[in-house]
Amino acid sequence: MASVLALDWGNYWQQSIFRVLGSAVFIILGAGTFVIAFLFKMMSYMQSRLGPMEAGPHGTLQLVAEVGKFLQKEDLVPERADARLFKLAPYVVLASTFLLAVVMPFGPDAYFVNLDTGVFLALGLSSISVIGILVAGWASANKYSLIGGLRAAGQLIAYELPMVLAVVGVVIQAGTLNLQGIVAAQHSGQIFGWDGIGNPFVLTQLVGFVVFLIATQAELAQTPFDMPIAESEIVTGYMTEYSGMRFLLFFIAEFATAAVFSALAATLFLGGWAIPFVDLDDNVMNVVGPLVLVTKMMIVGTLIFWARFTFPRFREDQLQSFAWKFLIPISLVNILATMVLKVAF
Amino acid sequence: MPRPALKIPGLFKGLKITMGIFLQTMFPKRGIRTLMPAPTLGAVTVQYPYKSAPEVPAARARGVIALKEENCTVCMLCSRSCPDWCIYIEGHKTKAPPRRPGGKERTVSALDRFDIDYALCMYCGICVEVCPFDALFWSPEFEYSEPKLADLLHDMDRLGEWMETVPDFETYEAGSDAKVRKVPR
Numbered sequence: 001m002a003s004v005l006a007l008d009w010g011n012y013w014q015q016s017i018f019r020v021l022g023s024a025v026f027i028i029l030g031a032g033t034f035v036i037a038f039l040f041k042m043m044s045y046m047q048s049r050l051g052p053m054e055a056g057p058h059g060t061l062q063l064v065a066e067v068g069k070f071l072q073k074e075d076l077v078p079e080r081a082d083a084r085l086f087k088l089a090p091y092v093v094l095a096s097t098f099l100l101a102v103v104m105p106f107g108p109d110a111y112f113v114n115l116d117t118g119v120f121l122a123l124g125l126s127s128i129s130v131i132g133i134l135v136a137g138w139a140s141a142n143k144y145s146l147i148g149g150l151r152a153a154g155q156l157i158a159y160e161l162p163m164v165l166a167v168v169g170v171v172i173q174a175g176t177l178n179l180q181g182i183v184a185a186q187h188s189g190q191i192f193g194w195d196g197i198g199n200p201f202v203l204t205q206l207v208g209f210v211v212f213l214i215a216t217q218a219e220l221a222q223t224p225f226d227m228p229i230a231e232s233e234i235v236t237g238y239m240t241e242y243s244g245m246r247f248l249l250f251f252i253a254e255f256a257t258a259a260v261f262s263a264l265a266a267t268l269f270l271g272g273w274a275i276p277f278v279d280l281d282d283n284v285m286n287v288v289g290p291l292v293l294v295t296k297m298m299i300v301g302t303l304i305f306w307a308r309f310t311f312p313r314f315r316e317d318q319l320q321s322f323a324w325k326f327l328i329p330i331s332l333v334n335i336l337a338t339m340v341l342k343v344a345f
Numbered sequence: 346m347p348r349p350a351l352k353i354p355g356l357f358k359g360l361k362i363t364m365g366i367f368l369q370t371m372f373p374k375r376g377i378r379t380l381m382p383a384p385t386l387g388a389v390t391v392q393y394p395y396k397s398a399p400e401v402p403a404a405r406a407r408g409v410i411a412l413k414e415e416n417c418t419v420c421m422l423c424s425r426s427c428p429d430w431c432i433y434i435e436g437h438k439t440k441a442p443p444r445r446p447g448g449k450e451r452t453v454s455a456l457d458r459f460d461i462d463y464a465l466c467m468y469c470g471i472c473v474e475v476c477p478f479d480a481l482f483w484s485p486e487f488e489y490s491e492p493k494l495a496d497l498l499h500d501m502d503r504l505g506e507w508m509e510t511v512p513d514f515e516t517y518e519a520g521s522d523a524k525v526r527k528v529p530r
Contacts, residue, residue, distance in 0.1 A: 047366070048369070
């Protein structure tokens with residue numbers, strides 16, 4: 001079991017195929033769970049509705065019906081669009097999600113790839129989706145798409161910074177960029193000398209966690225920050241001209257990225273796949289670990305979507321000034337405090 | 346310009362409201378069964394086709410058009426004024442007995458066919474307005490959906506059945522000289 005998941009077998013191509021299949025499973029299950037649990041059900045209950053109820057018990061198979069519907073639709077390309085780029089864009093967005101899923105650790109030996117600079121790679125890869133969105137906005141030959149794409153680019157660049165700076169605090173405290181190392185540091189850490197439950201960084205890096213969640217919300221273009229797809233102003237932004245299969249790809253990418261970012265937040269701040277009082281190298285963690293990570297991922301997802309279904313949309317200039325004037329200074333102060341405390345203790 | 350008040354407490358208030366409604370919907374039961382999720386009880390939504398409609402429409406609602414066959418003179422005004430031509434009328438001339446003994450036999454028009462295609466009807470009510478002989482009336486009944494499109498074509502008998510559901514006209518406000526119209530029963 002352990003050696004199967006740790007990928008110390010097979011040649012390059014076998015490992016690559018395994019990674020692609022593994023991240024595909026993670027993305028499809030993650031996106032599906034998030035859509036059904038949060039978009040269909042939690043949102044409905046928050047508005048005292050029931051949501052989809054017809055397909056399957058309590059509408060659990062609704063997503064299958066939705067995907068079937070999208071696959072049947074015509075794949076339209078506008079006449080004046082740059083057809084090749086227009087068709088390519090959703091794949092670029094989805095690719096960044098796929099690559100993100102690969103670096104996620106699920107257990108002591110259950111990972112697809114264990115890089116020394118895992119966090120660095122994850123944050124770098126998450127920016128690739130901006131390119132896809134910009135391409136989609138530009139290639140659609142539609143002013144709404146273009147405005148949406150530019151807004152998305154501006155927003156994602158603005159919120160990439162606080163996200164990275166929030167993670168820097170974690171990295172300083174853990175002393176490593178390796179995601180497995182960060183999990184281990186949280187498991188064996190101490191909070192000012194007390195090591196009862198280790199040190200999930202959400203306790204000592206609470207500011208970082210909050211900034212990370214807000215930045216995640218903006219990276220995902222979820223509602224308080226959904227200027228790029230603001231449907232009441234610019235139709236659906238960069239997705240305006242997409243239909244059928246390609247719209248479905250954008251849709252999957254949106255929610256899969258939400259799932260992957262939740263898993264990343266759970267790994268960085270909630271202790272990842274580890275649970276207190278259970279030895280890190282215990283072989284049983286290879287089975288329990290993924291379940292623990294998914295549980296924590298759902299907790300973070302609940303927070304993200306709770307905010308999404310509660311708050312109205314920011315104005316474009318407020319959105320930018322919030323990132324540059326508030327989040328970035330606060331995360332810089334957080335880094336400074338973390339450095340001082342790291343040296344002091 | 347006055348500085349806007351701090352928005353942080355309002356943010357948490359909003360979060361509290363949405364989570365409160367979520368918990369109300371998810372766990373409506375009280376006592377020991379509080380932890381049993383029962384969203385179908387908690388939600389405001391009524392699963393309408395499975396349960397009876399939560400409220401009946403107002404008496405003046407435009408649900409379905411009823412036909413009083415005896416009043417129809419096959420003048421075709423409704424059919425001609427229909428914006429999407431969803432009323433089909435056929436009729437013939439026939440003899441009726443004289444009104445008073447010894448009088449002349451009258452010629453009247455009788456309906457052979459009076460169909461309204463509710464798949465086309467857009468519920469504008471022009472036919473009801475235009476009818477000079479009080480043959481068409483609005484009824485608030487609305488539960489006549491069909492699995493097949495063709496079954497939405499209501500014939501003369503079906504339209505006649507709706508007459509029972511037509512409510513009386515509302516009385517005018519006090520001081521009005523106009524006579525209240527009566528629904529022919």
